[in-house]
Amino acid sequence: MNIFYHLGRFLTLLGTGFTRPENFRMYWKETMRQMDDIGVGSVVIVALIAIFMGAVAALQFAYQLSGQLIPLYYIGYIVRDLAIIESAPTITCLVLAGKVGSNMAAEIGGMRQKEHIDAMEIMGVNTASYLIIPKLIAAFVVIPLLVTIAASVAMVGGYLAVVPTGYLTDSDYTRGLTAFFDEYNIFIMYVKSATFAVILTSVSCYQGYFVTGGSVELGKASTNAVVISNILILLSDYLIAVLLTGY
Amino acid sequence: MIRAENIKKSFGDAEVLKGISHTFETGKCNLIIGRSGAGKTVMLKILVGLFQPTSGKVWYDDTAVSTLSKKEIRSIRMQVGMLFQGSALFDSMTVEENIRFPLDMFTNMTAKEKMMRVNNCLERVQLEGVNGKYPSETSGGMQKRIGIARSIVMEPKYLFCDEPNSGLDPKTALLIDELIADITYENNITTVINTHDMNSVMGIGDNIALLHQGKLVWNGNKSEVMESKDQLLQEFIFASPFLQRLRDAAVGK
Numbered sequence: 342m343n344i345f346y347h348l349g350r351f352l353t354l355l356g357t358g359f360t361r362p363e364n365f366r367m368y369w370k371e372t373m374r375q376m377d378d379i380g381v382g383s384v385v386i387v388a389l390i391a392i393f394m395g396a397v398a399a400l401q402f403a404y405q406l407s408g409q410l411i412p413l414y415y416i417g418y419i420v421r422d423l424a425i426i427e428s429a430p431t432i433t434c435l436v437l438a439g440k441v442g443s444n445m446a447a448e449i450g451g452m453r454q455k456e457h458i459d460a461m462e463i464m465g466v467n468t469a470s471y472l473i474i475p476k477l478i479a480a481f482v483v484i485p486l487l488v489t490i491a492a493s494v495a496m497v498g499g500y501l502a503v504v505p506t507g508y509l510t511d512s513d514y515t516r517g518l519t520a521f522f523d524e525y526n527i528f529i530m531y532v533k534s535a536t537f538a539v540i541l542t543s544v545s546c547y548q549g550y551f552v553t554g555g556s557v558e559l560g561k562a563s564t565n566a567v568v569i570s571n572i573l574i575l576l577s578d579y580l581i582a583v584l585l586t587g588y
Numbered sequence: 589m590i591r592a593e594n595i596k597k598s599f600g601d602a603e604v605l606k607g608i609s610h611t612f613e614t615g616k617c618n619l620i621i622g623r624s625g626a627g628k629t630v631m632l633k634i635l636v637g638l639f640q641p642t643s644g645k646v647w648y649d650d651t652a653v654s655t656l657s658k659k660e661i662r663s664i665r666m667q668v669g670m671l672f673q674g675s676a677l678f679d680s681m682t683v684e685e686n687i688r689f690p691l692d693m694f695t696n697m698t699a700k701e702k703m704m705r706v707n708n709c710l711e712r713v714q715l716e717g718v719n720g721k722y723p724s725e726t727s728g729g730m731q732k733r734i735g736i737a738r739s740i741v742m743e744p745k746y747l748f749c750d751e752p753n754s755g756l757d758p759k760t761a762l763l764i765d766e767l768i769a770d771i772t773y774e775n776n777i778t779t780v781i782n783t784h785d786m787n788s789v790m791g792i793g794d795n796i797a798l799l800h801q802g803k804l805v806w807n808g809n810k811s812e813v814m815e816s817k818d819q820l821l822q823e824f825i826f827a828s829p830f831l832q833r834l835r836d837a838a839v840g841k
Contacts, residue, residue, distance in 0.1 A: 364693050459638055463636055463638070463665055463669075464689070465666050466693060
């Protein structure tokens with residue numbers, strides 16, 4: 342019952358948001374601001390996580406492949422495909438749900454509590470549109486770019502973990518990176534990152550938009566934004582994997 | 589003119605407004621007064637369209653706004669200004685950007701025209717030269733005045749003020765009252781003020797509605813307050829011993 346209530350309210354909110362903007366220039370400006378917040382503001386943390394993600398993956402596969410008959414250049418191949426198909430989109434978006442999603446919920450929730458949303462409504466602004474749609478568009482554009490950076494940096498991280506340490510030669514790692522490449526995996530990565538972007542943004546905005554009460558409720562909304570986004574990201578990760586790989 | 593027609597509002601089982609009918613007149617400061625919990629804020633939010641009444645209608649001149657769709661209400665709201673209790677200024681914007689926000693959103697004015705309009709509004713509230721400051725860099729009284737400037741920048745026909753004097757010292761509170769009254773008379777707009785400040789009642793109360801437990805129990809103007817024998821009004825207005833002594837002295841007791 343409660344789930345249906347929230348689902349209905351969530352869809353109504355998004356439905357109200359998807360209308361013709363009052364002023365395209367203002368929406369464009371807000372979208373650019375959000376792109377800067379989400380993209381530039383997250384690139385360092387995303388790169389930092391990705392470099393370790395790639396490094397740890399390379400080391401652990403090196404450990405698992407040692408003494409096996411599998412060629413060592415497979416390490417580069419596994420790091421690449423793991424980053425592209427799974428770790429870059431999923432881990433990046435789980436991190437962004439914590440960083441960007443909680444921030445969105447807190448920002449919109451704070452505006453609700455300080456009557457900024459009421460003030461905009463009274464001016465005639467469609468707040469469901471002005472406060473949510475620029476964030477959705479910005480996340481839809483910027484998060485796949487962040488995921489691309491994360492996948493690239495993860496491969497660099499893998500290189501740094503196994504090549505300078507002498508476990509693998511530069512040419513072996515590079516050979517692995519270019520072996521058995523399937524462009525379809527890139528498509529999967531972008532489908533995942535765009536879907537996760539929409540999930541984390543819309544869920545976080547919804548949590549913030551309907552905040553009532555004081556700082557305790559705002560904190561709960563922010564936590565709910567992260568927890569629910571993470572659960573939905575993992576669930577949709579599985580569904581996309583089933584749908585796009587055909588297994 | 590704004591007319592409330594038998595407004596009822598319930599939250600769950602609690603009936604907050606129990607059939608209020610009242611006319612808020614053009615060119616006058618219309619005050620809604622009452623003790624905390626009397627239903628003033630709910631009434632104001634219904635008048636401004638933030639809440640839908642459970643039953644009853646709100647008319648802005650000849651338009652019944654409580655039956656309009658959200659889209660239609662938004663077009664009416666271009667004619668509405670509101671000063672919030674906490675001013676509701678956008679923290680991330682400067683004073684100028686705050687005031688200019690409705691102009692940016694809804695008009696095709698040039699940058700120069702907008703700047704002139706913003707400066708005129710700031711001049712009107714006696715706050716010239718604060719354009720580049722952020723709300724956090726201004727005092728509570730200044731924030732109220734910036735809030736007034738923002739609420740009048742679109743030259744509204746209807747102005748709503750929620751507790752405009754709360755948290756202000758008496759002198760600044762008087763200044764805010766005078767400002768709201770001057771704007772109302774000069775522009776001949778319908779102003780509705782939600783307050784429990786007695787200075788406001790006696791200073792700018794052209795049309796006062798006293799709410800008590802969700803009902804309209806008294807209606808009149810500031811000069812009728814002193815003469816009224818209404819028990820609830822007397823208890824509300826002269827709640828403090830100091831004011832009681834003043835009243836007794838005035839009527840020669």
